[in-house]
Amino acid sequence: MSNFRKIRGFSDIMGAEARKFRLMEETASIVFSRYGYDELRLPLLERTELFARSIGSDTDVVQKEMFTFPDRKGRYVTLRPEATAGAVRAYIENKLYAGQNLTKLFTVGPMFRYERPQKGRQRQFHQVNAEAFGSASPLLDAEMVLMLWTYLSELGLTDLTLQINSLGCRACQPEYAKRLQEYLRDTDADDFCSDCSERRERNPLRLLDCKQTQCQELMHEAPSMLDCLCESCRPHFHTVLDNLQRMGIAFEVNSRLVRGLDYYQRTTFEVMSGEIGAQSSVAGGGRYDDLVRQLGGPDHPAIGFACGMERLSLLLDDPAPAETDFYVAILDGDGLPEGMRICEDLRRKGLRGEMSYETASLKSQIRHADRIGAHYCIFLGRDELESGRLTVRDMGSGEQYQREAETLPEFLGR
RNA sequence: GUGGGUGUAGCUCAGAGGUCAGAGCACCAGGUUGUGGCCCUGGGAGCCGGGUGUUCAAAUCACCUCACCCACCCCA
Numbered sequence: 001m002s003n004f005r006k007i008r009g010f011s012d013i014m015g016a017e018a019r020k021f022r023l024m025e026e027t028a029s030i031v032f033s034r035y036g037y038d039e040l041r042l043p044l045l046e047r048t049e050l051f052a053r054s055i056g057s058d059t060d061v062v063q064k065e066m067f068t069f070p071d072r073k074g075r076y077v078t079l080r081p082e083a084t085a086g087a088v089r090a091y092i093e094n095k096l097y098a099g100q101n102l103t104k105l106f107t108v109g110p111m112f113r114y115e116r117p118q119k120g121r122q123r124q125f126h127q128v129n130a131e132a133f134g135s136a137s138p139l140l141d142a143e144m145v146l147m148l149w150t151y152l153s154e155l156g157l158t159d160l161t162l163q164i165n166s167l168g169c170r171a172c173q174p175e176y177a178k179r180l181q182e183y184l185r186d187t188d189a190d191d192f193c194s195d196c197s198e199r200r201e202r203n204p205l206r207l208l209d210c211k212q213t214q215c216q217e218l219m220h221e222a223p224s225m226l227d228c229l230c231e232s233c234r235p236h237f238h239t240v241l242d243n244l245q246r247m248g249i250a251f252e253v254n255s256r257l258v259r260g261l262d263y264y265q266r267t268t269f270e271v272m273s274g275e276i277g278a279q280s281s282v283a284g285g286g287r288y289d290d291l292v293r294q295l296g297g298p299d300h301p302a303i304g305f306a307c308g309m310e311r312l313s314l315l316l317d318d319p320a321p322a323e324t325d326f327y328v329a330i331l332d333g334d335g336l337p338e339g340m341r342i343c344e345d346l347r348r349k350g351l352r353g354e355m356s357y358e359t360a361s362l363k364s365q366i367r368h369a370d371r372i373g374a375h376y377c378i379f380l381g382r383d384e385l386e387s388g389r390l391t392v393r394d395m396g397s398g399e400q401y402q403r404e405a406e407t408l409p410e411f412l413g414r
Numbered sequence: 415g416u417g418g419g420u421g422u423a424g425c426u427c428a429g430a431g432g433u434c435a436g437a438g439c440a441c442c443a444g445g446u447u448g449u450g451g452c453c454c455u456g457g458g459a460g461c462c463g464g465g466u467g468u469u470c471a472a473a474u475c476a477c478c479u480c481a482c483c484c485a486c487c488c489c490a
Contacts, residue, residue: 005463008481060488064415082490111490116415118484127490195487211486260489270490281490308490364442366450379449393449400449 009123016318024309025108028128031151032106040105042086048076054085056262065113079112083129092297103133120279120311131304138236141267142243148305157315164269165257166237172230179223180204208256224255263288276314283307326353327374329365331381339380342405349409
């Protein structure tokens, strides 16, 4: 085996897997455009500072999962670990807000996080993202979730669960943090798992979604963010839920749904599957109403989501490859030029097929035609060259016909 | 970053210190068949993941390392 092997967590996407990726991309483009979204293609590399400022310098993503390195002039750059930061940067930098009050964008492509690979988790992974800027309307939140759900449905995915929560805004979050800390003060640090006892002070929200049973029991009685929503956030959340209900979207409100990226506020949501192992979250998103301003842009609210393509892929059936209409089997070396002409003529008529580039035995030619799934095998040997009529074999029935080359497109196209 | 599992032919795997490293499937050639699928004969193929050590002798034992898989963690 060669010494040149792919590096850890990076994979070659090919065959049925590549066809799934194409399906996910094309479906996204079709569905999202119905909702008014335009494609945005972002750089893979951005200044490290952009991610630290938007995702949060205290998060795991920024602290230990980014591919960060100095460029040739010593400036720190990072392979994007997610898409929102870059989309916000592009929104501000290109003044996409000018002349319109709503900007809807989607983007597809690779993301990079330095994590230990496992099922549904690679170091280079791929996301479908949608971001909408400029409206704080709860109807936009509902539409975003609806669009995501429609997208997943059109991919044929059922058996998914949608969870939704509100994290509150900068007005009500401090009040909740205070209440949560008061609650935690009455618990014993040693009763939590080691991770939770450490982050109890620094990042108490994280204790809410710890999977350890002892932590879940301790947090069972913890105050809920939903009880602390301010006079603005509470009706906003309820309007979102009302509209989802009206649109027939089934969801669960989960007040413990916490997102690991600091910029999320108000409505947050996650789509999960029970069939793909531990990495069960296939999509997630929410509002980030303060982020544009924080990154130096206008005070525009925004909302978005990301879909993990590798995880969706685990749920998709293998799409069949394109059908092969014909195979031109050359049985005599003199037939090679004519075979190529016939082959090319058929392709120009829109048919799909291949030819043998060298002569081979009839037996192996037929086997090859069978293997590539050709519907018809066209023989070109000594007899055919002399008579000017080709032998066409129907690979399904085994029947054979004599045909002039000119009549082939019509014959095969039926 | 932490744990557990696995690395032998293109694929699935057997071989557990001692003849030139094996099977099935796949592939190639030939035979048979009504010009493919069934059957028969033959063939090509392998840094036994890599390295170091122990031994007269290592795919096999020890240590190191790399990769893959699963889980923790984190997230999509």
